Amino acid sequence: MQREYRHPEFLATGIEKWLNDMISDSGRRGCVVGLSGGIDSAVVAAILKNVCGDQNMLGVLMPCHSNPSDAEDAALVAKALDIPTMTVDISSVYDEFVSVVGDRSPDSSRMALANIKPRLRMSVLYFIAQKEGFLVCGTGNRAELTIGYFTKFGDSGADLLPLGDLLKGEVRSLASWYGVPQPIIDKPPSAGLWPGQTDEQEIGLSYDEIDMYLLRGEGAPETIEMIEQARKRSNHKRTTPEICSVGEQPYNRSDV
Numbered sequence: 001m002q003r004e005y006r007h008p009e010f011l012a013t014g015i016e017k018w019l020n021d022m023i024s025d026s027g028r029r030g031c032v033v034g035l036s037g038g039i040d041s042a043v044v045a046a047i048l049k050n051v052c053g054d055q056n057m058l059g060v061l062m063p064c065h066s067n068p069s070d071a072e073d074a075a076l077v078a079k080a081l082d083i084p085t086m087t088v089d090i091s092s093v094y095d096e097f098v099s100v101v102g103d104r105s106p107d108s109s110r111m112a113l114a115n116i117k118p119r120l121r122m123s124v125l126y127f128i129a130q131k132e133g134f135l136v137c138g139t140g141n142r143a144e145l146t147i148g149y150f151t152k153f154g155d156s157g158a159d160l161l162p163l164g165d166l167l168k169g170e171v172r173s174l175a176s177w178y179g180v181p182q183p184i185i186d187k188p189p190s191a192g193l194w195p196g197q198t199d200e201q202e203i204g205l206s207y208d209e210i211d212m213y214l215l216r217g218e219g220a221p222e223t224i225e226m227i228e229q230a231r232k233r234s235n236h237k238r239t240t241p242e243i244c245s246v247g248e249q250p251y252n253r254s255d256v
Contacts, residue, residue, distance in 0.1 A: 005170050005215070008177035012047070015162050019051050022160055023135060030056025031160070032129050033137040034121050035085060037073030039175050039184055040139040042081070044162055046178035048137065049083050060128060061087040062121045064094050067195065073184055080181045086128075090120050118154030118191075126157070135159040143168045143210040147227060148234020149203055155191075156237060167214060168207035203230075 023031065030052040033044045041059075048057040061074050071087075078085045097116060125136045138158030140150050142165055150156045163171055168189075175185045189199040189207065200206050205226060213219040213227050 005167065005173060008170075008173045011166065011170060011174055012050075012177055015047055016051050019047060019160065019162055023052070026135055026159075028129075028135050029133045030058075030135075031137045032058045032060060032125055032132065032134045033139065034125055034155075035059035035061050035074045035077065036139075037070040037077065037184070038139075038187065038189060039180065040141060040163060040171055040189075041074075042077040042180045042184050043171055043175050043178060044137050044139050045077060045083050046081050046175075046180060047162055049081055050178075054082075054084055056134075057083065058128065058132070058134070059083050059085045060125060061085060062090055062124055063087070064090045064117045064120065073187065076181050077184055080179065088124050090117075090124065093120060115151045115154060118151040119157075122154050122157035129159075137162060138164075140164060141166050141168055141171050142214065143207055144199075145238065146214060147203065147210065147230035148237045149199065149230075150237065152237045167211040169211050 019031075023029075031048050033041055033048060035041050035045060045057075045059045051057075059074070059078060061071055063071055074085070077083075094116060097120070098113065122136075128134070129136045136158045138155060138161045140155065140158075140161055141163045144150055145161075145164055166174070172185055190197055191199060191202075203210075205223060209219055209223050210227060213224055219227070
C-alpha cells in the first residue's frame with residue numbers, strides 16, 4: 001500500500017505531547033514564535049496556544065521593509081486563534097546594519113542581504129525568550145529542512161522544530177484542523193525575502209513535488225536529481241560546525 005499523509009489528529013496529538021515534554025524538561029515556562037503571516041508559523045502558534053495557553057506563549061511580528069499584507073495576515077491569524085502578540089519593527093536595525101557592513105557588490109549580494117532579515121529576527125526571538133523564560137520555536141517543515149530551504153543561523157536558529165517531521169501537505173491539513181483562516185492556507189508560501197518572492201519559484205519545484213518524493217520516492221528524474229542535489233549541497237546547514245580533530249601528540253622521550 002502506498003504511503004499517504006498522516007491524519008491531522010494523529011499529528012496534533014503527537015506534537016502537542018512532545019512539545020509539552022520538551023518545555024517541561026527544559027525548565028522553561030513556555031515558547032515564543034515568529035509570526036510571519038504564513039501557514040507554518042500559524043500552525044506553530046496554534047499548537048503553542050493549545051499546549052501553553054495565553055500566558056505562556058507569544059507570537060512576535062517582525063516586519064523588515066515587509067509587504068504590509070504580511071502583517072495583516074499575521075493579525076488575521078492572531079485574531080482567529082486568539083493568541084497574544086507583539087510587534088518589533090526591525091527595519092531601522094536592518095538599515096543600520098547594511099550601512100555599517102557596506103553593500104559593496106549589489107549585483108551579487110541580494111541573497112546575502114536578504115538573509116540578514118531572518119538572522120535579525122532570530123536575535124529578537126532569543127532576546128524575548130531569555131527575558132520571558134521561554135524557548136524559541138522554529139517553523140521549518142520536513143520539505144524545507146531536507147532541501148536546505150532556510151537561512152543558516154536565521155530561521156534555523158531555534159530550540160524546537162515542532163513541524164520538522166511534517167511534509168508541507170501535512171502542515172496544510174494541520175492548519176485546517178486547528179482552524180487557521182483559509183486565506184492563510186491558500187496563500188502562496190513565501191519567506192518574504194524581497195517583493196514578490198515565493199518559495200516555490202525560488203526553489204524551482206512545487207512543495208507537492210517535494211512531498212511526493214519524500215513520501216513515496218516518486219517523481220520525474222529531473223525532480224529527484226534537484227532534490228538530492230539540494231539535500232547534498234545544504235548538508236552543512238543541518239549539522240553543527242565541523243571541529244578540527246588534531247589527534248594525540250606522539251609520545252617522545254625527549255619531552256619527559
